[in-house]
Amino acid sequence: MRLEEADPKGLVRESYRIEGISPGECRSIFMDWALSVADNRKIPDALRTLIAEYSVGAPDHPMNDVLAAGLMPAAEPKRRGGRLGRSV
Numbered sequence: 026m027r028l029e030e031a032d033p034k035g036l037v038r039e040s041y042r043i044e045g046i047s048p049g050e051c052r053s054i055f056m057d058w059a060l061s062v063a064d065n066r067k068i069p070d071a072l073r074t075l076i077a078e079y080s081v082g083a084p085d086h087p088m089n090d091v092l093a094a095g096l097m098p099a100a101e102p103k104r105r106g107g108r109l110g111r112s113v
Contacts, residue, residue, distance in 0.1 A: 028078055031071035034061055040088050041079050048087040055091045072096050 032038055036058045040051055062068055072095050080089045 026067070026070045026074045028074060030067075031074040031078075032058065034058070036061070037075050037079065037088065037092070041083055041086055046087060048090065051088040051091045054088070055095065059095070069096060 036054055040046060040054045043050070059068060062071065072092050076089070076092050076096075080086070080092070083089070
């Protein structure tokens with residue numbers, strides 16, 4: 026995938042340019058980026074492209090951890106307790 030396809034609005038690119046950005050701010054930018062991706066099936070390929078492009082030049086940047094976490098499988102849903110967790 027081309028970088029322009031992976032980050033069409035440049036949100037991730039700009040996050041790497043912000044001095045002193047916090048992990049929380051990186052997560053917020055990531056959510057904006059993920060919501061702007063038209064086809065959710067392309068997110069893993071886009072994340073790999075972004076990691077390959079940006080993490081080498083900024084190995085200690087907090088966005089690296091956020092992007093890597095985006096590749097991790099989602100946690101299994103847990104049963105809710107109480108009345109809402111029981112099937113009828």
